[in-house]
Amino acid sequence: MAKGSRRLVLGFLLLLLLYATFLRSNIASLHLGKLQLPHWSDNLIPTGRSDGTNVDDVELTRFLLRRLVPGKARRELSQNGISCIADPESDLCVTTDAVRISTATSSSPATVYLTAGQQLRPGFNPFVLRPYPRKTDSFAMQRTAPVHLLAAHSKPPPCDSTHPFPAILFSTGGFAGNFFHDVNDVLIPLFLTAGHLRSRAQLLVADFEPWWTQKYRRVLLHLSSAASLAVASSPSTPVEPKVHCFPAAVVGLKYHGSLLCNTSDSPGGVSTLDFRRFLHDALGLKGERAAGAMRPVLVLISRRRSRALLNEDGVVALAKKVGFEVEVTAPARMSSVGEFAGVVNGCGVLMGVHGAGLTNMVFLPAGAVVVQVVPWGLDWAAAEYYARPARRMGLHYVEYHAAVEESTLYDKYPKDNPVLVDPWSINRQGYNVSRPIYTDGQNLTLDLARFRETLSQALQLLPRPTRPW
Numbered sequence: 001m002a003k004g005s006r007r008l009v010l011g012f013l014l015l016l017l018l019y020a021t022f023l024r025s026n027i028a029s030l031h032l033g034k035l036q037l038p039h040w041s042d043n044l045i046p047t048g049r050s051d052g053t054n055v056d057d058v059e060l061t062r063f064l065l066r067r068l069v070p071g072k073a074r075r076e077l078s079q080n081g082i083s084c085i086a087d088p089e090s091d092l093c094v095t096t097d098a099v100r101i102s103t104a105t106s107s108s109p110a111t112v113y114l115t116a117g118q119q120l121r122p123g124f125n126p127f128v129l130r131p132y133p134r135k136t137d138s139f140a141m142q143r144t145a146p147v148h149l150l151a152a153h154s155k156p157p158p159c160d161s162t163h164p165f166p167a168i169l170f171s172t173g174g175f176a177g178n179f180f181h182d183v184n185d186v187l188i189p190l191f192l193t194a195g196h197l198r199s200r201a202q203l204l205v206a207d208f209e210p211w212w213t214q215k216y217r218r219v220l221l222h223l224s225s226a227a228s229l230a231v232a233s234s235p236s237t238p239v240e241p242k243v244h245c246f247p248a249a250v251v252g253l254k255y256h257g258s259l260l261c262n263t264s265d266s267p268g269g270v271s272t273l274d275f276r277r278f279l280h281d282a283l284g285l286k287g288e289r290a291a292g293a294m295r296p297v298l299v300l301i302s303r304r305r306s307r308a309l310l311n312e313d314g315v316v317a318l319a320k321k322v323g324f325e326v327e328v329t330a331p332a333r334m335s336s337v338g339e340f341a342g343v344v345n346g347c348g349v350l351m352g353v354h355g356a357g358l359t360n361m362v363f364l365p366a367g368a369v370v371v372q373v374v375p376w377g378l379d380w381a382a383a384e385y386y387a388r389p390a391r392r393m394g395l396h397y398v399e400y401h402a403a404v405e406e407s408t409l410y411d412k413y414p415k416d417n418p419v420l421v422d423p424w425s426i427n428r429q430g431y432n433v434s435r436p437i438y439t440d441g442q443n444l445t446l447d448l449a450r451f452r453e454t455l456s457q458a459l460q461l462l463p464r465p466t467r468p469w
């Protein structure tokens with residue numbers, strides 16, 4: 001074999017080895033944490049080649065960052081040092097070369113200066129994007145500040161601080177603050193974008209809300225070697241003007257779909273189950289599998305303002321009669337992620353009317369059951385946001401469709417009104433029409449005789465208690 005082609009084959013084998021050892025093992029071993037990184041890299045990454053040089057950290061990080069963009073964009077990234085891609089819900093720019101990032105001030109947006117000769121496409125300098133993965137939702141985008149990327153600037157500002165790892169810049173504007181959106185729009189996209197960097201990332205937060213980063217601190221620290229930095233203020237929180245410098249950067253987040261990590265989408269190889277494992281590691285949750293119990297715990301997510309269960313007391317009594325220990329949880333309880341995650345992690349069944357509280361399913365142990373009560377007219381949303389994700393997370397899923405008579409809409413509209421007889425005709429008109437009716441405008445009184453079957457079904461799906469003898 002010619003020397004050149006042998007080198008090519010060796011290089012290829014090295015990449016394969018890197019892929020096999022690093023990328024597949026990184027998720028499973030994320031819980032080792034950054035402190036053990038040297039140990040881990042000595043053992044799993046081939047550190048020496050036959051010619052005695054070391055596999056460079058910088059090269060490895062670049063290799064990982066390139067995987068965030070597919071095909072043609074990856075070639076562009078190699079040639080221009082930067083590539084920006086437009087996915088259906090998110091815009092994302094990846095650069096494998098140095099940047100300086102100035103925080104936003106009252107008169108200028110957060111700006112990423114591309115200082116290593118990166119080339120933006122003609123006509124796109126500056127390139128402007130809003131780093132929150134809901135770009136088709138104008139309301140979310142209004143609440144997300146734009147970030148500018150600037151190439152070939154003659155006088156980029158000097159660095160106030162220099163960081164060793166790539167910047168991952170994202171926003172906690174948009175719909176952040178609602179638990180479904182926190183997980184779906186921010187935490188899962190962050191995991192997809194930064195998880196494979198094994199903490200060798202510096203998180204930068206635009207539309208910064210201190211309570212948000214505080215609430216998810218443990219999760220964020222599982223992705224980054226240092227506390228998050230604020231780069232653009234929210235209306236409530238001004239951010240100090242500063243210039244941060246990095247060897248590389250990602251602006252914006254990958255997004256795959258509702259509570260979804262798609263193994264066949266870039267960066268590739270991570271599943272929704274991997275996200276769940278990551279989250280459980282970050283929060284130190286110990287429950288891996290639902291355990292058999294004489295009286296398994298059912299956590300009921302109680303709703304108060306809309307989609308409330310008007311006969312909640314009756315539902316609780318019924319669940320006890322069927323054989324559950326019942327814990328009713330009001331939204332205030334959920335404000336502490338760590339504490340409530342532990343409660344959910346120890347239960348067998350998580351039950352609730354369709355709504356953000358059901359997102360707590362991410363904390364359930366494998367084999368647990370999600371029971372979703374689907375209000376009138378909300379079948380589509382129930383399937384998209386909770387039913388399919390529950391199954392993808394290795395959970396059992398049971399649903400109860402409220403009949404129209406169980407909804408307060410039944411008394412509010414004439415019996416032949418399309419709201420009652422043809423919800424699809426309402427949903428088709430868009431969320432701004434359907435929301436006040438189906439999402440915000442109904443409460444439910446469950447038919448307890450019929451609901452009993454749903455609860456029995458959930459109980460049967462749980463493992464049988466193991467006898468102590």
Ligand SMILES: *[C@@H]1O[C@H](CO)[C@@H](O)[C@H](O)[C@H]1NC(C)=O
Pocket residue numbers: 257260262263264265
């Ligand atoms: C995952 O991505 C592939 C390729 O883009 C696509 O065909 C598939 O439908 C996606 N899966 C889900 C669950 O969206």
Ligand SMILES: *[C@@H]1O[C@H](CO)[C@@H](O)[C@H](O)[C@H]1NC(C)=O
Pocket residue numbers: 430432433
């Ligand atoms: C709902 O939004 C659409 C566009 O998104 C608009 O055309 C329509 O007028 C809105 N309807 C109402 C009731 O606000």
Ligand SMILES: *[C@@H]1O[C@H](CO)[C@@H](O)[C@H](O)[C@H]1NC(C)=O
Pocket residue numbers: 304305306307308408440441442443
């Ligand atoms: C639903 O019930 C809550 C109280 O539990 C009440 O405040 C709200 O107005 C009710 N909404 C509807 C649409 O009936």
